[in-house]
Each structure stands twice: as C-alpha cells, then as structure tokens.
Amino acid sequence: MMEKNLIGWQKQPNKLNIQGTIEQAISNITGEEIELNASGRTDAGVHAIRTSCKF
Numbered sequence: 001m002m003e004k005n006l007i008g009w010q011k012q013p014n015k016l017n018i019q020g021t022i023e024q025a026i027s028n029i030t031g032e033e034i035e036l037n038a039s040g041r042t043d044a045g046v047h048a049i050r051t052s053c054k055f
Contacts, residue, residue, distance in 0.1 A: 009038055022053070 004016060011020045019036050026034055036053045 019053075 004021075006021070007015045007017050009018045011017055011023075019038070023034055023036055038053045
C-alpha cells in the first residue's frame with residue numbers, strides 16, 4: 001500500500017484528507033457523488049480510533 005500524507009479528516013481545498021479520499025473511492029465504485037459526515041473531530045496531534053461516518 002502506498003503511504004500518503006493526509007492532513008486530517010475534513011475536506012479542504014487542494015489538500016489530501018481522509019474524507020475526500022473515501023468519498024472519491026466510493027464515487028469511483030458507485031458512479032454517484034456522496035458526502036460523508038463524521039461522528040467527531042480531532043485537533044492537531046490527536047489521533048481518533050474507530051471514528052465512524054455515514055453518507
């Protein structure tokens with residue numbers, strides 16, 4: 001698996017992030033645009049374990 005430098009969960013213009021990466025993968029599979037909503041947030045330097053999301 002290729003390592004990527006993600007900047008966090010939330011989508012931000014021109015930045016690699018978890019939300020945008022997952023949304024793009026699902027859209028590639030289904031052919032539909034989706035938007036994910038996360039269950040919480042983290043601050044810089046804090047790690048989230050088992051974060052959930054829904055669309």
